[in-house]
Amino acid sequence: MRLPAFDLDVLRTFVTGVELDSFAKAADRLGRSTSAVSAQLKKLEDVVGAPVLARSGRGLVLTPLGELLLSHARRLLSLNDEVFAHLHGHKAHGTLRLGVQEDFGEHLLRDVLQRFTRVYPHINLEVRVGRSAELLPMIEGARLDVALTWDTGVSTPWATRLGQAPMTWIGSQDRHFIATRDEPLPLVLFEPPCVLRSAAIQALDAAGIAWRIALTSPSVAGLWAAVGAGLGVTLRTRVGLPAHLRVMDELPAMAQLGYVLHRASEQGSPAVECLAHMTAQALAAV
Structure with missing residues (x-):
């Protein structure tokens, strides 16, 4: 029995729509009409044999099968694009x-x-x-x-x-801070403007936690060094988090970035x- 084959153009539409969080934007990016994109999504679900998207309010979200398909579709497209580019890239x-x-x-x-x-x-x-x-x-x-x-x-x-990635409070493995009125929480942050600096200050103010700027740095390496030395805590994400630092769950929960x-x-x-x-x-x- 011959297995059905995925249409790479259809998979590209699916992946682009998910990444843009809008299939109308995907239609514009790919130079197709919205009706053509809808037809491609219908074709994709016919091949898969089950829905890959479900309605949620005014938008669409991935079904569990859609999440699995997205991962495979990205790999297929990546391999396709890499093979094509490799054949022409040497020129x-x-x-x-x-x-x-x-x-x-x-x-x-x-x-x-x-x-x-x-x-x-x-x-x-x-x-x-x-x-x-x-x-x-x-x-x-x-x-x-x-x-x-x-x-x-x-x-x-x-x-x-x-x-997106969750914003996370990060501190030293060896030093723990408890903020009080007399001893505000020492912060190690980027110089402004910085979206993480603003988020940290707003969250602490909302929670009624006293704080002070202990050190500012123009680089992530400077932040990691200062936090590792026990000068204070910082707000970043887990991306690139050094092994010698720890995530601090005792401070206010933060949103995604x-x-x-x-x-x-x-x-x-x-x-x-x-x-x-x-x-x-x-x-x-x-």
Whole structure:
């Protein structure tokens, strides 16, 4: 018996709609009508044999089967795109500029850069690791082709929200802090503007916990060093969390923080699109 085959165009529509959290936006991104996208989703569910999306209020959410399909679909598309790019990538030359929020630098760059240079060995890469406040103006000024940042509430014309991570209080393994009126909680934070700095202060104020700024740093490495030295606590995510630090559950529970992929133009070169796709794939495993 011949097994049914997945249509990669249909899978791409499905994955794009989920990543954009809107199939109307997916239709616009992929150059299709909304009715064509609806027909593709119906075709996908016919192949799967069960619903992959369910209504929730005014929107759609993945069913358990849809969540499983999403993971497999991303891998299929990644393999398809990598094979296609590899067959053509050896002909491409030029320079591509990537910006990465510092939290993701060590965790993400090794995998993405290794994969990309195998496909595009003659493309020169310029990588800028920094804070969102530094990277977003570079995207807007076309000084970067692609940038991965935290969702700071500042949008760019061609941005895609890829996912989210819980904000987490982080402290030293060896020192515990109890905030009192006479001894406010010491904080180790980025210099403003910083979305995590603002979230930390707002949460502590709302909980009635006294605080003070013990140290500010322009880099994540500086934050980790200060927290490890016992100077105070910080608010980050678990992305890139050093093993010698601990998550502090005794402080106020925090919300999720989204991460966003920004492009300098609506449709970049094949190399730019390949790099953006590889970045999204790497983050799916975070």
